[in-house]
């Protein structure tokens with residue numbers, strides 16, 4: 157058994173909330189530079205240059221790259237040899253509160269979806285917990301903006317609709333969203349499981365490194381084919397027309413019922429902000 | 436093209452979808468919650484907290500300013516959420532809107548009818564855009580926090596004309612231009 161101190165959790169969450177919002181990840185920056193090289197639309201090129209310049213300013217000046225500093229999503233993996241004697245969810249939320257206050261980040265969470273009163277400290281975070289082996293805690297902290305989250309959806313297809321049904325749904329969703337989710341986007345696709353599992357798969361998919369590939373051969377092919385098709389839609393950077401609509405498509409799969417084909421599409425904007433750490 | 440606010444008939448007539456503009460002058464911020472309040476005031480025949488005539492509203496909810504900054508990061512939010520309110524404001528004299536993403540047909544019709552312009556800014560370029568904002572004054576709805584109405588003095592604020600008074604639409608036209616139709620390959 158290894159004891160992990162509450163202060164370490166609070167401080168780590170605070171630090172990662174701020175870092176995620178200020179410092180664009182290297183893989184995203186590289187993907188944006190590739191897009192700029194490949195874009196043929198002059199407006200699209202101009203938009204991509206502004207995004208890259210923006211992300212460099214944010215990093216150099218230690219300011220948020222986007223004003224929508226998002227709702228905090230935490231993927232928490234706890235080793236079965238870890239000992240904690242406090243409420244870890246409270247500790248995480250304390251870290252979020254400190255991060256959003258000390259980092260001058262925007263507080264974008266309301267306490268109730270219908271009365272819409274701001275909680276003023278960006279809590280609570282949305283936390284997904286998993287038990288793993290070992291004596292460590294893995295934390296993935298993401299700041300997710302609403303512009304791209306709002307363009308996401310879950311749909312229960314029939315097995316007969318198959319891969320064509322999945323592709324059509326993704327293409328329609330991306331095309332109809334146009335500039336709203338701030339393209340170039342990352343498309344996370346969750347296939348299988350149940351209604352709620354597919355949504356989680358899609359969210360896990362957008363958290364993957366931008367350059368990796370699915371280990372599953374069917375998913376891997378779908379990632380490649382969909383990326384090609386999406387970039388033929390003409391939507392382009394910020395929807396002003398162009399060839400660079402998506403940076404990547406990530407497909408995560410899970411077994412499902414003989415009668416179901418759950419499909420979840422989670423859209424991630426170019427301001428893809430997440431940080432991972434092992435404690 | 437450099438333009439200044441408040442917008443005049445002359446300026447608006449010159450602006451065409453696709454034009455790159457640099458805006459200088461006063462603009463006002465408002466997003467979801469503030470729009471609801473503004474439209475409620477209009478419906479109740481009450482005075483608005485600022486005169487919207489010939490003005491531009493920027494859809495933004497900035498981050499808090501760090502010490503030494505006039506404003507935090509301040510990029511555009513998605514405009515379609517303001518679609519239910521925009522035609523009422525246009526009818527009452529608003530001439531420009533800045534946001535990101537496409538508008539619905541009702542808003543596009545109102546833009547043409549009331550001779551206004553919809554500008555697109557680069558979503559997610561919030562740190563860059565905030566450099567063009569020189570002065571900030573909170574003028575209404577402080578309780579809304581980031582969603583309060585602020586009066587901004589901007590110099591060379593970068594934007595693109597998306598919808599003009601002639602019915603042109605940069606988004607629709609340009610997407611058509613870059614769409615690859617497999618059947619024609």
Ligand code: SF4
Pocket residue numbers: 222223224225300301302303304336337338425426427510511512558559560
């Ligand atoms: S969609 Fe992303 S980049 Fe665009 S405004 Fe929202 S958080 Fe920022």
